[in-house]
Amino acid sequence: MNIAENILSRSAGGVAVTPGQIVTCEVDLICIDEIQIPLFAKTLEDMGASTILRDKTVFVVDHYCPPASLHQATVVRQVRDFAAFHNCRLLEGGIKHQLLLEGGYVRPGMMIAATDSHINTCGAVGAFAAAFGPAEAAMMAATGFSWFRVPATIKFEITGKLDGFITPRDIGIVILGEKGLNFANYMAMEFCDRTENGLSIEARMALCNMSAEMGAKTAAFQVDDITRTFLRDRGVKEFHELPADTTGGYAATFSVDISDLQPMVAIPDSPANVKPAAEVSGKKIDQAFIGSCLGGNMEDLRIAARILDGQKVHPHTRAIITPASRQIYRDALSEGLLEVFSRANAHISGGTCSVCVGLEAPLLAGESCISTSTRNYKGRMGSLDSQIYLGSSATVAASAVRGRITDPREFL
Amino acid sequence: MRLEGRAIKLGDEIDTDIILPARYLALPLEEYSKHLMEPVRPDFHKEIQTGDIIFGGHGFGIGSSRGQAIAAIKYVGIKAVVAVSYGRIFFRSGINEGLPFIACEEAYIHTDEGDIVQIDLESSTVINKSKKLKFTFPPFPEMLVDILTVGGGVNYYKQQHMHR
Numbered sequence: 001m002n003i004a005e006n007i008l009s010r011s012a013g014g015v016a017v018t019p020g021q022i023v024t025c026e027v028d029l030i031c032i033d034e035i036q037i038p039l040f041a042k043t044l045e046d047m048g049a050s051t052i053l054r055d056k057t058v059f060v061v062d063h064y065c066p067p068a069s070l071h072q073a074t075v076v077r078q079v080r081d082f083a084a085f086h087n088c089r090l091l092e093g094g095i096k097h098q099l100l101l102e103g104g105y106v107r108p109g110m111m112i113a114a115t116d117s118h119i120n121t122c123g124a125v126g127a128f129a130a131a132f133g134p135a136e137a138a139m140m141a142a143t144g145f146s147w148f149r150v151p152a153t154i155k156f157e158i159t160g161k162l163d164g165f166i167t168p169r170d171i172g173i174v175i176l177g178e179k180g181l182n183f184a185n186y187m188a189m190e191f192c193d194r195t196e197n198g199l200s201i202e203a204r205m206a207l208c209n210m211s212a213e214m215g216a217k218t219a220a221f222q223v224d225d226i227t228r229t230f231l232r233d234r235g236v237k238e239f240h241e242l243p244a245d246t247t248g249g250y251a252a253t254f255s256v257d258i259s260d261l262q263p264m265v266a267i268p269d270s271p272a273n274v275k276p277a278a279e280v281s282g283k284k285i286d287q288a289f290i291g292s293c294l295g296g297n298m299e300d301l302r303i304a305a306r307i308l309d310g311q312k313v314h315p316h317t318r319a320i321i322t323p324a325s326r327q328i329y330r331d332a333l334s335e336g337l338l339e340v341f342s343r344a345n346a347h348i349s350g351g352t353c354s355v356c357v358g359l360e361a362p363l364l365a366g367e368s369c370i371s372t373s374t375r376n377y378k379g380r381m382g383s384l385d386s387q388i389y390l391g392s393s394a395t396v397a398a399s400a401v402r403g404r405i406t407d408p409r410e411f412l
Numbered sequence: 413m414r415l416e417g418r419a420i421k422l423g424d425e426i427d428t429d430i431i432l433p434a435r436y437l438a439l440p441l442e443e444y445s446k447h448l449m450e451p452v453r454p455d456f457h458k459e460i461q462t463g464d465i466i467f468g469g470h471g472f473g474i475g476s477s478r479g480q481a482i483a484a485i486k487y488v489g490i491k492a493v494v495a496v497s498y499g500r501i502f503f504r505s506g507i508n509e510g511l512p513f514i515a516c517e518e519a520y521i522h523t524d525e526g527d528i529v530q531i532d533l534e535s536s537t538v539i540n541k542s543k544k545l546k547f548t549f550p551p552f553p554e555m556l557v558d559i560l561t562v563g564g565g566v567n568y569y570k571q572q573h574m575h576r
Binding site: 035036039075133143181215358375 | 438
């Protein structure tokens, strides 16, 4: 059994599972954000359920922080009151996947459900993390269980070595470009790290995150010493080790050599519409965004700072940099990265999804943005007549300095 | 379960940023529902009659978890969706709201806006009455039929709960 089947089997009480089968599984952790709290609460009311499982249920404020309107403030108030009333944990100060991982809430083998399509990110440490609507999350919070259709699993073996300004983001863009949007629809993805230096947890988070755009139900990296060190550093002393042999039962296996990649961008209006950055260089950029659950971690910020150090953001471009959590903000502060960004005239905000989903700094008609965020669907960041390009923090930082899409290797 | 309605035809990759842009999510249901499909059909909520059936292409509902997107579809009176394929979160949310989300490429290809269409879950068929065409789709798993038959996840939960 592969990782997904292992976790589904255990969560279903130890039954044998095969792809296509529907099983009822116990969920270990359910995470609900403020955007989804109104429908979550209404569903519980409709169900007549007065209590929720407080040990399994966590609430997060990560979209409206701080709220930018009275409507948003009302919703944030609702989630705070709801969590307090039910005596549940409320996480703030970062994007949920980041907070769950850095807080040591996620362990290998766990079954995690969240009202956020990028929860797949938590598969970086070998968990089964999948997204649901708020109504289904309410049922899980009340009962602890839900139904799952066992997915077919496709395996990706990653080999080679990342160099220069090539980032995990570029690997994901290459996979999306080759295989297409949603190519893994309904499937589980499993990543096997055979690279020369080992991929960091941040890199694994990025690839699991991008599995959402690939259509995958969930994605997981095999557990190794990199995983164990990460968990130990976050105070996770014990966890259910997956069986040593989690190989087998793959619908397909692909090999990805990351040694000779070039900086890539996704061009409007699809994350799978990809080109080398060099081929679209020169395109004028009104806004550059470094942040989101995909592009706002320490590695992203370090690489951006290498390019922005001693430089200025181009006068016709606005740059916004959003560390994905307060922990990352503090680390960036102590490493001096925030000073680099500030001196480069970038605006620094903190711990929120907002620009990625158009809740902050919206784009006007005719404007273009290059962003490390997750999606470039039409109108996501504002006007329907705006354009979103996606790339690594290296590509975005280089483009911010030039005011035009730029291959970051010009800064090597 | 059988229902009949008028076809509303949309294209491929109708993602959740099209179904309901994020900037409206903090509004009340009756307000955000006015912005349904705004990026592709700004007057969508006015054009819909109760009982209409959406026909969507590949990847209907891909993207965010966004419960408001499914709530708005239900609120304006859409009773079912026929699509080539779905974003998986959206598919589950539809079933959970008691809306049959049918995957049937042939029915999508051969149906035009305004056609009168009948969906029959028991025989797993989509009948285009305007064009006198009949299509079959893979039967739903038993559990999903049960959820749809009682009108969605909440009713299903209540039923299970009472049996205990």
